[in-house]
Amino acid sequence: MNAIIAQPDDSLAQLDNLATLAQDVIHRCRAAGASDAEVGASIDTGLSVNVRLGEVETVEHNRDRAFGVTVYFGQRKGSASTADLAPDSIAKTIEQACAIAKYTEADPYAGLADPARLARVFPDLDLWHPWNLDAQGAIGLGIEIEDAGRALDGISNSDGASIQSGGSLGVYANSQGFVGRERGTRHSLSCSLIAQDGNGMQRDYWYESERAAGDFPDAASIGARAAQRTLARRGARKLDTRACPVLFAPEVARGLIGHLVSAVSGGALYRKASFLVDHAGKNLFPGFVQIVERPHIPRGQASANFDNEGVATADSDLVRAGILERYVLGSYSARRLGLASTGNAGGIHNLIVEPGADDFTGMLKKLGTGLLVTEVMGQGVSIVTGDYSRGAAGFWVENGTIAYPVEEITIASNLREMFAGIAAIGADVDRRSHIITGSILIDKMTVAGS
C-alpha cells in the first residue's frame, strides 16, 4: 500500500486564497450592478477507509470544493454555485446569479445581515487538528476496532469498521466588508457488527467523533461497545399495545431536542408551519429544564465565531426554567417576524441540555417499569402539528432493571405533551453531536405492537 504523502499544513494560505477570491467576486458583482453580494467558498479534504472481516474493503480520498454567490439588486436576489473554481467557471457563476436576479421578485425582507451584528473578534476555538494518518495506518486502526468487537462470543458477521478523517476550510464574505475564515477538522471511528439469534440476525453499531484524534477513547473500546450493543439485541420480541413511560437513551434523546430546534426555527415560524408558532415566553417544559447554546466551546462539535451570514454567535439561553426564551433565527426569518437575528443562520452551535443528577442506572430506576428506546426509525414527526409516531427498538425495563430486548414496535404521542411530560434528564451525557444531552424520561407514550 502506498502511503499518502503528508502534506505540509498550508490551510491558512488556502484560506487567504479563498478570502481573496471571495472579495474579488464581490467587487465584480458590484461592478455588474449588484447593490449587495455575498460569497461562501469552501474546500473539504479527507480520507475514508472501511475494513471488514479483517481486510480493507474501500479506501477513498476526497477533495471537494464549493463556491456559491448571492447577488442583490435592491430587494431582488439570485444565487448560483459551482464546484469548479477555475476563473471561467467563477465568471459564469456570477453571470448566472445576476441573470436569475432579473427574474426573481422584490422581497421586502431580502438582504444581508445587520452590519452592527457581524462578528468582529475571531478567537481560536481550537478546531484545527489534522491527523497525520495514512491509508495503511487507518486500515490497521480499523482492523483493531473490528477485531475487538469480533472477539466477543456470539458475533457472527460484520458490517465493518470505518475510519474517517477530514478537514474543512471555509470563507464567508459580503459587500459590507465582512470576511470570516474558519477551519476545522473532524475525525470519526465506527464499527457495526452482526449476531445471530433464533429468529435471524441483529445488528448494531457504535461510533466516536472528535476534532482531535488524541481525544478518542481506546480504539478497541469502540468495537467492544458495538459488539455489546449487538449482542444485547438477540432474542428481541414485540410488545403488546400499551401506554407506558419511555426513556430515550442519550443517542436518541438528542433527536427530541432536534425537533424542538426545528419547531422554533425562523423558517417554520414565519411559514406558520410549526406547532410552536407564537410560543416565545411560554412554558413548554417542566421548571427544571434548562437548554443553553454555547457556540465557543473549545473543540466543540458545532463551535463557530459567526453564523452563515457573518453574524456573531453568542452564549444564550433557549429554554430557562421550562420557558421558551427565544426562537432560532437568521436575518431573513428575523425580519419576517419583526425580531433580531439570533446568530443561527445555518443552525444551532452546541445546544446543551442541562444534565440532571442520575446516571443511566439511576434513570432506569426512575423509569421503573416501561420502555427504554435505543433506536428510532422513520420520519413520522410533524413539526406542523407536533404529532409524533416512529418505529422503535430498545428494551423492556421492569422495576429499574432491563428485562428483555424489544423491536417492531412504534412509539407515539404529540411533542407538546412529550415536552411537558419530561420527568427527568440524565447525567449520562452524549457529547458526539451539536446537541448535547443525557437520556430523557417521558412520563407516558402509546406503544403499539402485537
Place this chain on the structure above:
Amino acid sequence: MTILAQVERQLLQPGGFSSTDLERVFGQLMGPSIDAADLYFQHSRSESWVLEDGIVREGNHSIEQGVGVRAMSGEKTGFAYSDEIVLPQLLSAAQSARAIARSGNPGAGHALAAREAKALYAPVDPVESLANEDKIALLREVDKFARSLDPCIAQVIVSLTATLDTVLVAAADGTLAADVRPLVRMNVSVIAERNGRRESGNAGGGGRYGYKELLANGRAHAFAREAVRAALVNLDSIPAPAGTMTVVLGPGWPGVLLHEAIGHGFEGDFNRKGTSAFAGRLGEKVASPLCTVVDDGTLPNRRGSLSIDDEGVPGECTTLVENGVLKGYMQDKLNARLMGMRSTGNGRRESFAHLPMPRMTNTYMLPGKSDPDEIIASVERGLYAVNFGGGQVDITNGKFVFSASEAYLIENGKVTRPVKGATLIGSGPEVLTRVSMVGNDLKLDEGVGVCGKDGQSVPVGVGQPTLRIDAMTVGGTAA
C-alpha cells in the same frame, strides 16, 4: 452525432484529450492484482426556483463536474476523484486508486469498445426547455390557483427544479458508454388553517423530460389541487389507532412498502456479505403467491429509469419476486463478479465523487385480479392508507417503517373517518406473506422518490396496485 460522440466532445475535449487517451489512464490503473477499474466523467447542471408568499423570491443555478477513478482487487476498492477533468489530475487519481493493490507493474485493460444502449429519454436540457419568464408565470399561476381553492389555505410554496446530468463511463472491461439524463420536478406544499388548527399538504411529480412534458395535461394544477385536498382532509383527522390490524394500501406511491420491506434487502452487496435478512434465500417463498415484484429501469421517461447505469450497463427489468418466490437480486458489477452472477444494470452512484453500489430504479408490484372496492369491502376494521412520507429499513433484522400522511379508518367494509399520520412497522420477510388481496389497479408514483443509502441519494420510482395486508402494526395514539 451519437450520444457518445457528443458527450465525449462535451466532457473530454475541454481538458484537451479524447477517449483514446483513456487507455493510458487504464495503463496506470491496471495491474496483475487489479480485477477491474473504471472512470466516470460527469457534468451536472441544475436550477431551482421557489415561490413563497406569492412572490418568486429564490432562484439558484449550479454546476458540478469531475471524474471518479476506481480500481478493484478482489473485495477491495480504491477510489479517488478530481473536479478537474485534465490528464495529470486523472493520472494522479488513478495512482491513488490503484494503491489498494499491494504491488505489481502497470498492465493494460481491454480496448475500449463503444456501447450504445436504447435511449429511454430524450437528451434535452430541461433548464433550457422553458423561458425563465414562463417558469415565473407558472409558479405564480399555481400559487393563485391553490389559494383560490379554499379560504383555509394560509401558505403556499411552489418549487421547480431541473437537472441535466451528462455522464461518460469507461471501464477496463472495455465498456465505453455515455448517457444524457434530464430530470425535472415540481412540488406544491400548502398549510391550511381552520379554528386554530394547522395541517400541511404536499403534492408533486416529475420525470426524465423537459418542463413542457411536466406541465402537459394540466399536471401543475393537479398538484395544487392534490396538495390542498390533502391538507383539508387532515384538518378533519382524528387520532390514528394503535396496534396490529388489517391494512389496505392504496395504489401508486404507497409502493414505498416494496422499496423498504424487500427492495433494499434484495440489493447484491448486502447479500454477498450475508448481512441481509434475505441472504441465501434465492428460490424460497418470501411472499404470498399473489405477489410478483420487479425492479424496472427500462420504463421510458420515468424518474428512476436509466438507459445505462453508472457502470455503463443498460437498464433492465429484473424480477425480484415471482408468485411469492425470491427470483433474483439487484447487482452492480463488483457484487455480481464476487457472487458469480451478472450485473442487472443496478450499479448507481450519487455523483463522480461517490462509489457505485447496487441501487433500485423503479420498483413495483404487478397487478392482481381484485377490484379495489372489493378489497376495502372485505375489511371489517382496519386502516386504509393512501399517501406516505418516507420509510426506513434495517436490512439485517428486516424491520422496516413507513409513515402514512393520509389514512382513513375502515369500519364494516367502508372507508369512514380520516386519521392523523402514523408510522406503520413490519418485518420485511413476513409482511408480503400476509398479502391476501392484490388489486387490478397498478399505478406508478408521480415521480418524487429519493432513496438514501450510505449517505448517497439517487432518484427512484415505486408503484403498486391496491393491496390488502392481513396484519401490520399501526403506530397511532388511540388504543
